[in-house]
Amino acid sequence: MRRRAAILAAWAALCGSAGGQDSGAPGAGAGTATVTGVVKWKGPKPETQPLTQVLGHAFCKEACGGKAPPDERWVFGKNGDDETLRNVLVYVSGGLEGRTFEVPQEPVVLDQVACVYTPHVVSVMAGQTLEIRNSDATLHNVMCSPRNNRAFNDGMPVKGMTLRKVFKNPELKIDLRCFLHPWMVAYVHVLEHPFHAVTGADGTFTIRGLPPGEYEISVLHETNSVKAEPAAARVKVGAGETRRVEFVYRLAQGQ
Ligand SMILES: [Cu+2]
Secondary structure, eight states: OHHHHHHHHHHHHHHOOSSOBBOOOOOTTOOSEEEEEEEEEOSOOOOOOOOGGGGGSHHHHHHTTTSOOOOTTSOEEEETTEEEESSOEEEEEESOTTOOOOOOSSOEEEEEETTEEESSEEEEETTOEEEEEOOSSSOEEEEEOOSSSOOEEEEEOSTTOEEEEEOOSOEEEEEEEESSOTTOEEEEEEESSSOEEEOOTTSEEEEEEEOSEEEEEEEEOSSSSEEEESSEEEEEEOTTOEEEEEEEEEEOTTO
16 A cells, blocks of 8 residues: 555655645745746657666656556647647756856755656756755665766665755756666756756746846757747846737658
8 A cells, every 4th residue: 555655655756746846936036026937838749758777677667557667758748729738948058148146045856756757847047956856765876977076876775865956067967867767857057147947847947037028949858859939038027017928839841
């Protein structure tokens, strides 16, 4: 019974809530403007295969209930009649130059549940804590070799164990991998400000607490095989206002 509850909890964590990772409430110096929206998908989709390797590992097979988990590189959802893409970073890529913001005190949590990183993609501000948890009663070993931050390689042998890591410098697409389970991969995007979010199951995102201004908003998927339209959106937002932006991803030509 307990095992069943753990599996259900794991799947609930994997499936997550409908909305995307919220940018939260940045600290002092930030404003009251909001940029929200959706990342849609158009056209043919890449083929996706479940992570069947998981079933070759006794603990992981049992932990995932004998059903291979999905490859979260491509997670398509729905928003009304539109198809959407999950796990896309949406961030302010212009309009904040020369400004500094407080680092959010709340850590961003990245768990290891049933031998899968949960969530698959997170974003943090440089200097913010990333808390890596192990909810599995098996050894995971978290390897990270960034280009612009300190590398680490830490074993997490005990269920409930946590590691607290801080990436000091902005860097996109840092991958975390597990030495023992080659299918395990997660992406950490480190931004120089707190205005970023990751799309949820319905493709939505919300970036809160922006100062009033004119911004460029960009999107980033972990693969290079997609093309966004627009490549970057321009948005002007006043204090207390909310503006919507929409991106459409499709496979890049030749993919
Ligand atoms: Cu592992």
